[in-house]
Amino acid sequence: MRVAFVGKGGSGKTTLSALFSRYVAARGGPVIAVDADINQHLGMILGVDEDDLPAAMGAHLREIKEYLRGSNPRIASAEAMVKTTPPGRGSRLLRLGEATDEIHRRFAVTTPEGPGLMVTGPFDEDDLGVACYHSKVGAVELYLNHLVDGPGEYVVVDMTAGADSFASGLFTRFDLTYLVAEPTRQGVSVYRQYRDYAAEFGVRIAVVGNKVQGPEDVEFLRSHVGADLLTWFEHSRSVRALEQGRAFRLDDLEPANLDALALLLKHLDAQEKDWERFGRQAVEFHLRNAAAWANRATGQDLAAQVDPEFVFGPAALGSHPDAGSHADAGSHPDAGSHADVASAPMEPAASLA
Ligand SMILES: Nc1ncnc2c1ncn2[C@@H]1O[C@H](COP(=O)(O)OP(=O)(O)O)[C@@H](O)[C@H]1O
Numbered sequence: 001m002r003v004a005f006v007g008k009g010g011s012g013k014t015t016l017s018a019l020f021s022r023y024v025a026a027r028g029g030p031v032i033a034v035d036a037d038i039n040q041h042l043g044m045i046l047g048v049d050e051d052d053l054p055a056a057m058g059a060h061l062r063e064i065k066e067y068l069r070g071s072n073p074r075i076a077s078a079e080a081m082v083k084t085t086p087p088g089r090g091s092r093l094l095r096l097g098e099a100t101d102e103i104h105r106r107f108a109v110t111t112p113e114g115p116g117l118m119v120t121g122p123f124d125e126d127d128l129g130v131a132c133y134h135s136k137v138g139a140v141e142l143y144l145n146h147l148v149d150g151p152g153e154y155v156v157v158d159m160t161a162g163a164d165s166f167a168s169g170l171f172t173r174f175d176l177t178y179l180v181a182e183p184t185r186q187g188v189s190v191y192r193q194y195r196d197y198a199a200e201f202g203v204r205i206a207v208v209g210n211k212v213q214g215p216e217d218v219e220f221l222r223s224h225v226g227a228d229l230l231t232w233f234e235h236s237r238s239v240r241a242l243e244q245g246r247a248f249r250l251d252d253l254e255p256a257n258l259d260a261l262a263l264l265l266k267h268l269d270a271q272e273k274d275w276e277r278f279g280r281q282a283v284e285f286h287l288r289n290a291a292a293w294a295n296r297a298t299g300q301d302l303a304a305q306v307d308p309e310f311v312f313g314p315a316a317l318g319s320h321p322d323a324g325s326h327a328d329a330g331s332h333p334d335a336g337s338h339a340d341v342a343s344a345p346m347e348p349a350a351s352l353a
């Protein structure tokens with residue numbers, strides 16, 4: 001299951017992503033937390049020293065594309081692959097249960113409390129435009145498009161609610177999106193925009209209040225978001241320990257906040273996987289991006305990258321013994337061991353906007 005935490009800067013996306021990831025890890029589920037927020041500090045909150053952070057996916061887009069395209073004949077080269085290029089037969093697919101593929105091995109580290117961590121690396125507002133071929137956040141979209149996750153396996157993305165995620169389709173790559181909102185007018189201001197996009201694309205959202213200090217805060221949230229309010233976190237003294245790098249156990253959380261974490265997991269687990277929508281929208285947004293800018297940027301007709309025979313979801317894994325790492329295992333003897341990939345030159349982080 002994939003869940004995104006979105007919201008305004010300072011609302012608590014990173015804090016709640018970290019707490020939720022730790023909560024899920026404590027229950028035994030494989031979980032990868034992905035830092036795709038504009039201020040990268042999920043690693044810090046998860047207790048990872050700066051020197052131990054994983055390689056930034058956004059700085060190795062070419063390498064990631066080279067690996068994921070595998071032997072897919074519709075993708076001629078990594079250069080022809082953009083952030084929305086969907087997998088097809090021959091593409092390499094990723095799994096969480098046995099995350100032994102090149103992408104997880106190279107870009108994920110295990111944090112002290114259990115969750116895995118992947119990071120886009122630093123980016124700024126300029127990286128968030130629609131016509132951004134080298135979007136750092138695009139690495140997350142590629143990752144999610146090639147990931148076949150099952151029940152009891154989790155990806156938690158700490159994400160900026162920016163124009164890029166709407167234009168590229170990133171916001172449609174989740175089973176559920178938690179919109180974190182403080183009980184202030186600023187706090188609820190992104191709600192309407194997100195709700196409208198979500199409704200248009202059948203994306204499931206729920207609002208999670210944060211830093212709530214009393215019943216009037218809950219009333220305020222309810223009056224602005226109505227039934228979309230799933231639960232809320234109280235203003236927590238113990239969360240400060242996370243920021244200060246002091247020892248922090250989930251049990252240190254106030255009981256109401258622990259209950260809220262339990263509810264987030266329960267609600268996520270209750271979502272039905274909809275691989276049909278996932279695949280249809282992957283194609284839809286790719287065609288849209290191809291027409292808007294990507295055909296021009298690559299000099300190719302990227303609509304031809306869509307494999308009409310490819311079925312998203314577990315079906316794509318097939319029945320081959322090594323199918324876990326490969327959508328078309330039969331024709332690719334070296335799946336999962338691309339030693340040459342690691343030395344591929346880095347893609348320049350320039351924008352073609
Ligand atoms: N429930 C909470 N109680 C107390 N402080 C909180 C809570 N949630 C977040 N904070 C604090 O608010 C600040 C912003 O949170 P952060 O998670 O970094 O927001 P975002 O990632 O949305 O920018 C941090 O200092 C964090 O410790």
Ligand SMILES: [Mg+2]
Nearest residue numbers: 013014037039
């Ligand atoms: Mg943050």
